Amino acid sequence: MEEILFGIGISALAGALATVAGAAEDTESDIGSQGDPNSQVQLAPQMGYVHRIYNKAVSGEPPAYGLWVALAAGVAWALMAIQFNAILALVIGSAVAVFVQGVYATTAYLGRTASLAKFEQPVYIDILKSVTSVTMAHAFVAIFATVTMCFLMIEALGHPFPLPLMGIVWGIALGAAGSATGNPFYGKERQYQNYPFGAGLPISASGDIVRYAEAGERSSIDNGWFTSKGAGPASGICFGLIVFFELWRTILFEPFAAGWGAVIAGVVIIIVFMVIDRYVETWARNTYGPYNTEEAAPEEEAAA
C-alpha cells in the first residue's frame, strides 16, 4: 500500500513537472517562432511584409526537444556515474543543453533571416541579443523539468530505460504535445490578430502577419506574453495529463489481472477523453452555429 501511495505521489510530481515543461516549451517555441506558424514569418518578407519577428524553425519542435532533453539527460547521467550529486548533475546537464539550444537559435535566426536578403528583410542584431536569451531561459525551464521528470521515472518508479534514452522519448513527446496544442493559437490568434475572431484564416491572406504593436514594431517577446495566456498553459495541461495518466494507470492498476489492469484502465481513460472531445465538438457547433446555411455552402463552393 505504501509503495502504491509513493508511486502515486511520484506520478503527481512528474505530472506537475510535465505541466511546467509543456507550458515553457510552447512559450519558448512561440517566442523563437519554431513551430509550423513560422511558415508565415518566413513567407511575410516574400510578400513584401518586412518584420522584426524571430525565426529559428530549422527543425521541428519534437526532434529539437528530443536532442536537447537527451543531451541534458546524457550529461547528467555521465556526471552521476562519477558520483555527482543528482540535482547538481541535472542542473549542469540542462545548462549544457541550453547552451546548445542558444547556438542552434543563433545560427538558425541568422541563416533563415539571411536567406530572405533578396526580399530586403534585414538581420537585426538587437533582436538576436534580446530574444535569444529569452528563448534560452524558457528552454532551460522546459529541459530541466523534463529531465527531472525522466530521472524520477527511473529512480523512483523503476522504469528500465537509462536516462539518455528516456530523455529522447519524452523530449520528442514534449515537442509533439507542445507543437500540436500550441501552434494554432500562435499561428491564427497572434500572427493574424487583426483578422476576425472565430474563423480560420483565408488562404489568400497568408503572409500578411501583424507586424506593429501599440508602440513601434511587434517583438517576438510580446508573442510569448500573449501565447503564455492561452497556448502555453494548454500545452502544459496536455503534456501534464499525458505523463500523469500514463504513470498513474500503470502504478495503480498494473497489479490487477496479471498486468491487464493497467491496459483496461488505459482503455477506459481513452474512452472518457473521447466522450469529452465529442462534447466539446458538439458544444462548439451548437453555441457558435454554422457560418452560413447548409444550402448556400455548396453553391458558394461551386461559384468559387
Next chain:
Amino acid sequence: MSALGGGAAGGEGINPTASLIALVIVLVAVAVVFVVYPAALVPLIGVIIGGVLISFGVHFVPVGGAPAAMGQAPGIATGVAMLAAGGGLAGLFGGAWAAEFGIAISLAAGAIGGGLLMAITCLMVNVVYVYAMGIPAASGKVDKDPITGDTFPAYKSQGTEGHGLPFISYVGGVLGGLFGGMGGTLIYYELLQVYEEALPSFLGTTEGMTTLAVSLAGIFAVGMFLVAAVLTAYNITGTIEGPHDPKFKRWPRAVIGSSAASAVCGLFAILLVVI
C-alpha cells in the same frame, strides 16, 4: 503532369517493380539472419511486422501541418512523422515498462500508451480551437462525418479547407497512436530478446548486460520508428485528415516500403551482436 513536364506526383497505384525489389530485400534480410543466427529469425519477422504496424498507423493520424496552424486546414498543426513519433514513443515507454509481463501485455501497454497520448493531444487541440479561438471542427475532405453524421460545409469558414479535428479525425488519431505504440513496442521487445540472449556470449560477461540490452533495443526501436514514420510521411505527401481522407488509400505502398526498410534495419540491429 507537373509544370516541369514530368509525371504527376503522388497517386494511389503500386509500382510492381519497386514492390518486387522490396520483397527481395525482405527475403534476403531474412535469409541472411537464418544463415548467420537462426535464433533471431522470429525476432526479425517481429521487427518487420512492427515496422508495418507503425507505417499503417501513421496513415490514421490527422496531420494538418502549417495550414492547420492558421486554421486553414483540418488536423493537428505539426508534422506527420513527428506527431506519430511522439505517440509511438510514449507507447514504447509503456510497453518497455510492461515487458516483464510477457509479449501480450507489453504490446497492449505500448498500444494504450500511444493511444492515450493521441487521445489527450487531440482533445487539447479541439479545446484550443473551440475555447481559445472560437472555431468549430469541420472536415475539408468529406461533407459528412462517417461516425457522427455531422455535416461540415456550413461550418467551414470562408476561404479555408476546414479546421479543427472532427470526430472521425479524433478516432483516427487514437487508432494511429494505438498502432504506432504497438509497432514500436514489438520492435523493442523482439530486439530485447535477441540482445539478452546474444550479448553475454558475444561480450563474454554478464555484468551490466541488462542495461546494455535495454539501451540498445530501445535506441534501435526509436530509430526504426522514425525510419518507418518518415517513409510514410513521404507517402502521404504533406497533410492527411485521417481514415476518411482519400490519401489513406495509399497505405499499401508505405507498408511495402516500410517492411523493406525495417528488414534492413532489423538485420543490422541483429548483426551488431552476432558478428
